[in-house]
Amino acid sequence: MTPIRVGLLGLGxxxxxxxxxxxxxxxxxxxxxxxxxxxxxxxxxxxxxxKAAAKTGGRITLYxxxxxxxxxxxxxxxxELMGGIHPALELVLEAIxxxxxxxxxxxxxxxxQGNDIFKAARTRGVMIGFEAAVAGGIPIIKALREGLTANxxxxxxxxxxxxxxxxLTNMRDRGESFASALSQAQALGYAEADPTFDIxxxxxxxxxxxxxxxxxxxxxxxxxxYTEGISRLTAQDIQYAQEFGYRIKLLGITRRTPRGIELRVxxxxxxxKRLIANVDGVMNAVLVKGDAVGTTLYYGAGAGAEPTGSAVxxxxxxxTRMASAxxxxxxxxxxxxxxxxxDDQVMPVSEIESSYYLRMSAVDRPGVLAEVTxxxxxxxxxxxxxxxxxxxxxxxxxxxxMLTHSTLERHIDQAIxxxxxxxxxxxxxxxxxxxxxxx
Amino acid sequence: MTPIRVGLLGLGxxxxxxxxxxxxxxxxxxxxxxxxxxxxxxxxxxxxxxKAAAKTGGRITLYxxxxxxxxxxxxxxxxELMGGIHPALELVLEAIxxxxxxxxxxxxxxxxQGNDIFKAARTRGVMIGFEAAVAGGIPIIKALREGLTANxxxxxxxxxxxxxxxxLTNMRDRGESFASALSQAQALGYAEADPTFDIxxxxxxxxxxxxxxxxxxxxxxxxxxYTEGISRLTAQDIQYAQEFGYRIKLLGITRRTPRGIELRVxxxxxxxKRLIANVDGVMNAVLVKGDAVGTTLYYGAGAGAEPTGSAVxxxxxxxTRMASAxxxxxxxxxxxxxxxxxDDQVMPVSEIESSYYLRMSAVDRPGVLAEVTxxxxxxxxxxxxxxxxxxxxxxxxxxxxMLTHSTLERHIDQAIxxxxxxxxxxxxxxxxxxxxxxx
Numbered sequence: 051m052t053p054i055r056v057g058l059l060g061l062g063x064x065x066x067x068x069x070x071x072x073x074x075x076x077x078x079x080x081x082x083x084x085x086x087x088x089x090x091x092x093x094x095x096x097x098x099x100x101k102a103a104a105k106t107g108g109r110i111t112l113y114x115x116x117x118x119x120x121x122x123x124x125x126x127x128x129x130e131l132m133g134g135i136h137p138a139l140e141l142v143l144e145a146i147x148x149x150x151x152x153x154x155x156x157x158x159x160x161x162x163q164g165n166d167i168f169k170a171a172r173t174r175g176v177m178i179g180f181e182a183a184v185a186g187g188i189p190i191i192k193a194l195r196e197g198l199t200a201n202x203x204x205x206x207x208x209x210x211x212x213x214x215x216x217x218l219t220n221m222r223d224r225g226e227s228f229a230s231a232l233s234q235a236q237a238l239g240y241a242e243a244d245p246t247f248d249i250x251x252x253x254x255x256x257x258x259x260x261x262x263x264x265x266x267x268x269x270x271x272x273x274x275x276y277t278e279g280i281s282r283l284t285a286q287d288i289q290y291a292q293e294f295g296y297r298i299k300l301l302g303i304t305r306r307t308p309r310g311i312e313l314r315v316x317x318x319x320x321x322x323k324r325l326i327a328n329v330d331g332v333m334n335a336v337l338v339k340g341d342a343v344g345t346t347l348y349y350g351a352g353a354g355a356e357p358t359g360s361a362v363x364x365x366x367x368x369x370t371r372m373a374s375a376x377x378x379x380x381x382x383x384x385x386x387x388x389x390x391x392x393d394d395q396v397m398p399v400s401e402i403e404s405s406y407y408l409r410m411s412a413v414d415r416p417g418v419l420a421e422v423t424x425x426x427x428x429x430x431x432x433x434x435x436x437x438x439x440x441x442x443x444x445x446x447x448x449x450x451x452m453l454t455h456s457t458l459e460r461h462i463d464q465a466i467x468x469x470x471x472x473x474x475x476x477x478x479x480x481x482x483x484x485x486x487x488x489x
Numbered sequence: 490m491t492p493i494r495v496g497l498l499g500l501g502x503x504x505x506x507x508x509x510x511x512x513x514x515x516x517x518x519x520x521x522x523x524x525x526x527x528x529x530x531x532x533x534x535x536x537x538x539x540k541a542a543a544k545t546g547g548r549i550t551l552y553x554x555x556x557x558x559x560x561x562x563x564x565x566x567x568x569e570l571m572g573g574i575h576p577a578l579e580l581v582l583e584a585i586x587x588x589x590x591x592x593x594x595x596x597x598x599x600x601x602q603g604n605d606i607f608k609a610a611r612t613r614g615v616m617i618g619f620e621a622a623v624a625g626g627i628p629i630i631k632a633l634r635e636g637l638t639a640n641x642x643x644x645x646x647x648x649x650x651x652x653x654x655x656x657l658t659n660m661r662d663r664g665e666s667f668a669s670a671l672s673q674a675q676a677l678g679y680a681e682a683d684p685t686f687d688i689x690x691x692x693x694x695x696x697x698x699x700x701x702x703x704x705x706x707x708x709x710x711x712x713x714x715y716t717e718g719i720s721r722l723t724a725q726d727i728q729y730a731q732e733f734g735y736r737i738k739l740l741g742i743t744r745r746t747p748r749g750i751e752l753r754v755x756x757x758x759x760x761x762k763r764l765i766a767n768v769d770g771v772m773n774a775v776l777v778k779g780d781a782v783g784t785t786l787y788y789g790a791g792a793g794a795e796p797t798g799s800a801v802x803x804x805x806x807x808x809t810r811m812a813s814a815x816x817x818x819x820x821x822x823x824x825x826x827x828x829x830x831x832d833d834q835v836m837p838v839s840e841i842e843s844s845y846y847l848r849m850s851a852v853d854r855p856g857v858l859a860e861v862t863x864x865x866x867x868x869x870x871x872x873x874x875x876x877x878x879x880x881x882x883x884x885x886x887x888x889x890x891m892l893t894h895s896t897l898e899r900h901i902d903q904a905i906x907x908x909x910x911x912x913x914x915x916x917x918x919x920x921x922x923x924x925x926x927x928x
Contacts, residue, residue: 071639071781081706081829082638082821181636187782189636196635197620197628199521200510200802267520325764325788342510343626343799346789349764350782360782363639372818379814382521390520 053086054370057125059116059141060132061094061102064155064182067355068129068362069106079363083370087363093119093132120145127369129362130154131182139163146170146178151373153365155182155358161256161272164263168383175377179365184257185210185334187357188350189364194264194338195385201340203265205305205312207487210257212332212352213241213248214280214300218317219330222288222297228281240332250279251300251315258302261336262313266306266394267386271313274396278316287409287480290451291319294435296407296484297327303485310397319407319453319484325349326487337487345488400460405434408452408462409480410469414441418474419450425468431457447476453484492525493809496564498555498580499571500533500541503594503621506794507568507801508545518802522809526802532558532571559584566808568801569593570621578602585609585617590812592804594621594797600695600711603702607822614816618804623696624649624773626796627789628803633703633777634824640779642704644744644751646926649696651771651791652680652687653719653739657756658769661727661736667720679771689718690739690754697741700775701752705745705833706825710752713835717755726848726919729890730758733874735846735923736766742924749836758846758892758923764788765926776926784927839899844873847891847901848919849908853880857913858889864907865893868900886915892923 058065072079072087080086093116094102102112113119120128120141128145130138130152138159143166145152152171154160160167160183171178181191185208194203209215213235220231232249235241247253259272280300291298296319305312320327325347329335334352339345351357372380382388412418419438426433435453454462466479497504511518511526519525532555533541541551552558559567559580567584569577569591577598582605584591591610593599599606599622610617620630624647633642648654652674659670671688674680686692698711719739730737735758744751759766764786768774773791778784790796811819821827851857858877865872871894878888893901905918 067781075639075641075781078641078706079639081825084817084821084826187779188785189632192631192636193628196807197631197803198799199806200514200518200799202514202517267517325767328764328767340626340799342506342514342795342802344790344796346627346787348785348787350785356781357783360637360639360779363781364636367638368635371820375814375818378523379811379818381810382523386520387523 051085053088054373055088055090055124055126056366057119057122057128058089058092059119059128059130061092061098061105062131063355064358064362065092065129065131066105067359068131071356071359071363079367083367085370087366087370090124091119091122116141117144120150121148125150126373127151127153127366129366130156131362133158135159135162142167143170146174146176149174149176151177151179151369153179153182153362153369155362157183157253157256157260161259161270164260164270171383172388177369177372177380178383179369180260181365182358182361184260185336185348186350186352186354187360188334188336188348188352189361190261190336190348191264192364193348194261196381198338198340198343199385201342203306204339204341205303206261206265206336206338207301207303207326207485208258208261208336209299209326209329209334210302210336210352211248211251211254211300212334213245215330215334216240216332217249218280218298218300221283221285222292225285225289227285228283249281251277254300254302254315258304258313258315262304262311264385265304266311267384267391268311268394269391271396274313276314276316276399280317283317287482290409290437291407292322293437294453295322296320297322298482299327301485306394309401310395312402313396314399314402317482319482320487324487339488400463402459403456404459405456405484406454406462407482407484408454408466410450411447411476412450413474414446414448415474421472421474422450422469425465426454429461429465431455431461431465490524492527493812494527494529494563494565495805496558496561496567497528497531498558498567498569500531500537500544501570502794503797503801504531504568504570505544506798507570510795510798510802518806522806524809526805526809529563530558530561555580556583559589560587564589565812566590566592566805568805569595570801572597574598574601581606582609585613585615588613588615590616590618590808592618592621592801592808594801596622596692596695596699600698600709603699603709610822611827616808616811616819617822618808619699620804621797621800623699624775624787625789625791625793626799627773627775627787627791628800629700629775629787630703631803632787633700635820637777637779637782638824640781642745643778643780644742645700645704645775645777646740646742646765646924647697647700647775648738648765648768648773649741649775649791650687650690650693650739651773652684654769654773655679655771656688657719657727657737657739660722660724661731664724664728666724667722688720690716693739693741693754697743697752697754701743701750703824704743705750706823706830707750707833708830710835713752715753715755715838719756722756726921729848729876730846732876733892734761735759736761737921738766740924745833748840750833751841752835753838753841756921758921759926763926778927839902841898842895843898844895844923845893845901846921846923847893847905849889850886850915851889852913853885853887854913860911860913861889861908864904868904870894870896870900870904
């Protein structure tokens, strides 16, 4: 069989990793795919031309205009590995219009524009592969889209941003501040100069949006996701959580409830005995709860050149086998047949149910706790555990930490407002959500 | 589209679970598969007819002769969920001859007869799905066969027998003896009256054989697998391992080395910090190391009606989408194209490399340790750690435990023979292999 021809948009971290693996494992990959997978051309920025030529040894055509890759007659599959929304969107849509299959590692693009992209692909009968867009090398898209199709998926909870997991791990292990742990992540290349997308949960919300769409057969609803990052977490909260037997992780959580879909990213207390509570450093892990299979977990490297390249190539191999098959045989992009999607809405975060970690600074005198617990009781919120840290000598305030049982978020919002209004409580109440999970 | 028609061979644990899920999630599964999946008939033992009729509410035809399902013109896919080699083999081969696709949960059948079954299926152009044969509901076959196709797989290590993991967990948590933990597993229905397949590692070796074939593109070589069970493990060894910071798990390990393929099931010391060391009870987990992706882990329920049914149905959905596709588009049964398999041989266990836990009973007098360490040194085996347990008052013997660095198994065999010949050592030396793994 003639080789299948791939054009790369981008030869940076992911594009470079993809190239490296295809070179090193060329024979083994072809033994699986049934045809050789040839990169015929790539587009890079003008300032990267020299580096790209050195890397590829002059064996492929390099362009600085990515449209020349997309419209190239020597390209069967376009791999969009450049990131960002523009011009990635226009390039992907043009590739589809040209009848080419597309592989993309671009989670922002899919979370924001996926509904349109998949519609265009369906109309044109081409495949969009995006294993690399979520959790790097972990084949979680395949697990959700094909491996768990028997199940009514109940919820997904994942550590899907390695940068923030690295920061949280260092804050816990070394008692470091957020700022110090972030600096170290930047020094090691795990965090970018502008780390907003990683540390504020936006990157995780992109990935979670994609997983929710597959799990529940709903359109991408990134604009409705609740996103809270780790930048306001203190080493003190991490320490208190440990005293209760919990670890704090930045989790992406999506859950199907009778009242709508939960879609939220935030720091979360998890019992330390759970496997996922022990996923540290830059590693990722995703828990999936299905009604038939129970809880399954998928763990691995969530970023990096070769792990992400591994996911890109898995899609290329799938597409190579299916390149000439009728579109009816394709796996639907979001697991559900396109005319079988539901339009379940993502709920506002005020409507979710959760249990909570609350920390407040209280005047150290009798009756303060009674005031606080009365407020919670009146709102129907019951307390699972409480911890009061004795003040240092001469200090008038104590830290009071309470863990609540499950309740509606808007009840906690009300409780916090009332507690903050107490004269005996100083400053804001810190609130961190808790999940018991099940594995 | 007309429904795809499935005939079940067996309506026991797995068949019953498959039926239950297909009933409960009929609509959601059809939304994914694009067609309804209808069970049209099933074969059960004569003594189970009444129970089967009650379960299926008289809505399907029940046979006591499974060949009537296999040869039934109203069946597109045969799901072999009865187990055992005969008549399962004949039924599967007849289904293939009839041009029907086959789903099977039968790991023994595939490990022993898979080479012939896949050959027959290829010739006839039908698909064999066997996600349910390994690790129950965990989509590990899909991960290996499709998700990690970019990789040169280096090794796989898995807890793939829930019964023995349950027994080992109870031996550790409660200090129970093997016999007592086994009785409890039997009382809870986790172990069969004849538990040999589970506790002696045979079931795990069946599953490992299948994973090795997919990972390395080699024929099934069950007959060359090394199999050692957990029946001779003592609570004392589990305790000593813990003192060194290790847990003991029954692992199936397969590794590609320049000298051949390792394929072995045995109790294994694992550092307690590893995620897989914390997979307890009946749960399963599989670690896969690929050269590009690094180490990934897959965790979930390895047995049970609905988890296994979940895997059966995932195959049914895949087949439904591909039922009318040309065979060239099928995923090859063992990931590699059939004409691209290699015939790498499984090595005898004496040729593997490992590190080792050694326990011996020594006379408590000076010079004994010098004799033992001299034997090890002469064979080039270096010692990583040593522990000597002081004897109770009046006792003349002490337990000496040594952890070695990596060495050839046959060197350890020699060392053990020489140590056992020492007058100062009483009885046999206990040897347990160790793996550091990497996640």
